[in-house]
Amino acid sequence: MNVADYSNYFNLHPDKEGRFGKYGGAYLPPELEKIMEEIRDAYDTISRSARFIAELRSIRKHFQGRPTPVYHAERLSRKLGAAQIYLKREDLNHTGAHKLNHCMGEGLLATYLGKKKLIAETGAGQHGVALATAAAYFGLECDIHMGEVDIAKQAPNVARMKLLGANVIPVTFGLRTLKEAVDSCFGAYLKDPVTQLYCIGSVVGPHPFPMMVRDFQRVVGIEAREQFHDMTGDIPDIVTACVGGGSNAMGLFSGFLADPCEIHGVEPLGRGPKVGDHAATMTYGKEGVLHGFNSYLLQDEKGEPLPVYSIASGLDYPSVGPEHSFLKDIGRVQYHTITDREAVEAFFMLSRVEGIIPALESCHAVAHAIRLSRTAPKHSRSILVNLSGRGDKDMDYVIEHYGFGENFKLD
Ligand SMILES: Cc1ncc(COP(=O)(O)O)c(C=O)c1O
Numbered sequence: 354m355n356v357a358d359y360s361n362y363f364n365l366h367p368d369k370e371g372r373f374g375k376y377g378g379a380y381l382p383p384e385l386e387k388i389m390e391e392i393r394d395a396y397d398t399i400s401r402s403a404r405f406i407a408e409l410r411s412i413r414k415h416f417q418g419r420p421t422p423v424y425h426a427e428r429l430s431r432k433l434g435a436a437q438i439y440l441k442r443e444d445l446n447h448t449g450a451h452k453l454n455h456c457m458g459e460g461l462l463a464t465y466l467g468k469k470k471l472i473a474e475t476g477a478g479q480h481g482v483a484l485a486t487a488a489a490y491f492g493l494e495c496d497i498h499m500g501e502v503d504i505a506k507q508a509p510n511v512a513r514m515k516l517l518g519a520n521v522i523p524v525t526f527g528l529r530t531l532k533e534a535v536d537s538c539f540g541a542y543l544k545d546p547v548t549q550l551y552c553i554g555s556v557v558g559p560h561p562f563p564m565m566v567r568d569f570q571r572v573v574g575i576e577a578r579e580q581f582h583d584m585t586g587d588i589p590d591i592v593t594a595c596v597g598g599g600s601n602a603m604g605l606f607s608g609f610l611a612d613p614c615e616i617h618g619v620e621p622l623g624r625g626p627k628v629g630d631h632a633a634t635m636t637y638g639k640e641g642v643l644h645g646f647n648s649y650l651l652q653d654e655k656g657e658p659l660p661v662y663s664i665a666s667g668l669d670y671p672s673v674g675p676e677h678s679f680l681k682d683i684g685r686v687q688y689h690t691i692t693d694r695e696a697v698e699a700f701f702m703l704s705r706v707e708g709i710i711p712a713l714e715s716c717h718a719v720a721h722a723i724r725l726s727r728t729a730p731k732h733s734r735s736i737l738v739n740l741s742g743r744g745d746k747d748m749d750y751v752i753e754h755y756g757f758g759e760n761f762k763l764d
Pocket residue numbers: 450451476477478479480554555556595596597598599600601602666667668712714715741742743
């Protein structure tokens with residue numbers, strides 16, 4: 354597709370069956386089919402109503418603190434000496450990450466549907482905190498399923514969820530991380546899909562979730578494009594974001610699909626390319642179905658999902674949003690990888706040079722920008738990075754394992 358063809362992209366993708374090309378769809382047990390249809394129909398009508406749009410706009414402005422700024426990281430750019438790096442500051446969104454953008458949308462939808470409880474999985478805890486916040490705001494109950502490994506790693510976010518009134522349900526099977534948390538939450542949803550709404554944490558799951566979450570996240574790209582243009586009179590040469598399930602990336606990328614810029618998604622290479630050491634789905638996966646949708650999947654010969662790992666709990670998922678798979682296949686978005694160590698280096702560098710402590714997930718995108726500008730000719734390009742979240746939740750873990758950056762060359 355020519356970039357100009359993307360001007361009508363959102364009307365055409367996904368199609369009525371929730372497909373992005375051959376990806377997406379809804380692979381559901383019969384007991385969930387009807388309820389998904391109801392959610393889809395409700396979303397189609399309610400989310401387009403003037404009242405819903407006005408309410409969500411007001412929430413974004415007065416409760417979330419949107420718009421979040423685009424910030425020119427001048428010191429970092431100067432230090433690296435080549436590309437100009439800009440950050441879309443989703444870490445300044447209320448609760449400290451982009452996740453609240455779709456949680457407030459889903460929470461508002463739940464009130465229109467008369468639901469009593471919001472449920473979800475969480476990895477890094479950011480989605481859990483955001484959903485617990487939405488539940489408190491709308492006066493709904495909230496259950497968050499979280500792997501025991503992540504509970505130990507992301508203690509501050511567990512405390513926040515509890516303070517916000519949510520029940521945190523520990524997931525004790527399998528690798529006890531994000532995939533198992535999704536399994537557990539699906540199980541709970543199957544038991545009562547009527548009074549609960551499953552607010553999935555990314556652009557994954559059966560149709561309509563990848564579309565719904567993307568649409569609620571589009572605000573990031575719409576704002577960023579306008580802000581960047583106001584600041585520079587231009588659009589960025591490269592737009593980049595980390596990809597776990599892919600919601601912050603779809604939010605930012607959606608603003609630039611029709612522009613003549615490169616778009617780079619960044620996946621976690623963890624400890625390296627060995628099975629079980631990473632979660633680089635686009636790079637090492639192949640087509641397969643998990644959690645009700647078809648996408649790239651890290652899988653064994655039998656189609657079972659492979660174990661995954663990343664230092665960033667929000668990125669260790671064996672599948673990826675179906676729209677990313679589509680955008681990769683048609684060549685509109687390229688996908689790159691960053692290791693744990695590169696991400697941690699970015700964590701220390703951004704903290705020290707710019708006074709911004711980033712989430713380990715976001716560090717993958719920052720590290721990619723650092724790598725690009727180290728290899729770029731002087732002052733050649735502008736790079737807009739989605740700083741999807743702040744790193745307070747990761748400080749204890751990083752300090753315990755890497756000290757204060759003594760073993761990193763931060764020049
Ligand atoms: C700060 C932050 N960024 C990114 C992600 C990855 O999610 P997604 O790929 O859906 O944006 C997470 C997930 O928890 C997160 O907390």
